[in-house]
Amino acid sequence: MSQPTASEKTLELEPQAESTVRAIDVKKHFPVKEGLLGGKTGEVRAVDGVSFSIPKGETFGLVGESGSGKTTLGKTLLHLHEPTGGTVEVAGQRLDELSKRQLREFRQHMQIVFQDPTSSLNPRKRVHQIITEPMRIHDIGTEDERLERAEELLEIVGLPEEYLYRSPTALSGGQKQRVGIARAVAVNPDFVVLDEPTSALDVSVQARIVNLFEDLQERFDLTYLFITHDLSLVKNIADWIGVMYLGRLVEVGPTQQVFRDPQHPYTRALLSAIPTINEADERFKPEKIVLEGEVPDPREKPSGCAFRSRCPHEFPACAESEPGFYDVGPSHYSRCFLHDDELEPDGPPWEPTSTI
Ligand SMILES: Nc1ncnc2c1ncn2[C@@H]1O[C@H](COP(=O)(O)OP(=O)(O)OP(=O)(O)O)[C@@H](O)[C@H]1O
Ligand SMILES: [Mg+2]
Secondary structure (H helix, E strand, O other): OOOOOEOHHHOOOOOOOOEEEEEEEEEEEEEEEEOOOOEEEEEEEEEEEEEEEEEOOOEEEEEOOOOOOHHHHHHHHOOOOOOOEEEEEEOOEEHHHOOHHHHHHHHHHEEEEOOOHHHHOOOOOOHHHHHHHHHHHOOOOOHHHHHHHHHHHHHHOOOOHHHHHOOHHHOOHHHHHHHHHHHHHOOOOOEEEEEOOOOOOOHHHHHHHHHHHHHHHHHHOOEEEEEOOOHHHHHHHOOEEEEEEOOEEEEEEEHHHHHHOOOOHHHHHHHHOOOOOOHHHHHHOOOOOOOOOOOOOHHHOOOOOOOHHHOOOOOOHHHHOOOOEEEEEOOEEEOOHHHOOOOOOOOOOOOOOOOO
16 A cells, blocks of 8 residues: 555546446636736636546535535536536546537536525526426427426425426425426436535425435436535435545545545544534544634645645645545545555554544
8 A cells, every 4th residue: 555556547436337427637727817907817726636436326425625626526527617627428428529519418418406496496487497498408308298297207306286387486495496306307317416405405304305316316317426515414325425625536435434434634524523413422433633724725725735734644745745546445545645654654643543
């Protein structure tokens, strides 16, 4: 385990499995314009070289503090943001090989559900128009068939048929989110990005919406990228977890494995902050690691390892270059020099820990 073992370009979670999504070195940089003339003065490297894959029908949970680049990555995967670099493949199709028109057609295979159902549904349209719109755009079925499908979908997402003729303004947050979900799955997508899809909802409604995502995944064989701040949620819903820090993945692996034995100091800090429900769990929990400061401004990224400015284990190697991914278990990778046998860290002791 002395060298980074996983090349950034071949990070496969399950090499034998069929992947619905494959991202290779994906980047999204935004220009920063300042001054009176608004000229480009720098760039925000919101996503700065991300590679991973999602096996068909599975869920990849993406976590990380605010500003780490989760939403930008989700949108870039769907080419809602044009990537600055790298390639994305969805259901066997490389998106950069599509013309603009072909990409518009291909959108049928990839959809997104946003956090805020109120702003993502057009208040001037009725529910049936909202749900059938993507089918109309992609020229699927006749008007009657689309309406029939909307009725069916409404039932699947757990809303009564008469809601078809309501305005979204007459619905609760959870009901609106159900409409948004029905709309996303109406065109039979392969891949759906869920960007904090439950965080605007009441806690009591969240669990039911999560169950709905699971039902739909099974029914339609959907592959999800589930973006969330809620680590307890991701633990229950995701097969895989990716931890993002300043535009890069720092740890990737099977969810249960990462929760049981987190390897990157950043992941350990994030997981140590999860509230536990009962006292027994609390006793087994590792000591809380308090991260000082916030994610640095992506315009002023530290040299070497981007996490070193907040890492309790920093040692000289961390400033010299950025660590690659080290293989730390089956399909489990961590981007940290502490895994390198040839380097001698001089920080606090590094023991395997276990979270609940
Ligand atoms: N359109 C844009 N133009 C310029 N900078 C942007 C743009 N969108 C995002 N950013 C910047 O990119 C970085 C990542 O933002 P992003 O919204 O992807 O983070 P996030 O992980 O989704 O955060 P949150 O958890 O708060 O939703 C931030 O520094 C943000 O300010
Ligand atoms: Mg976001």
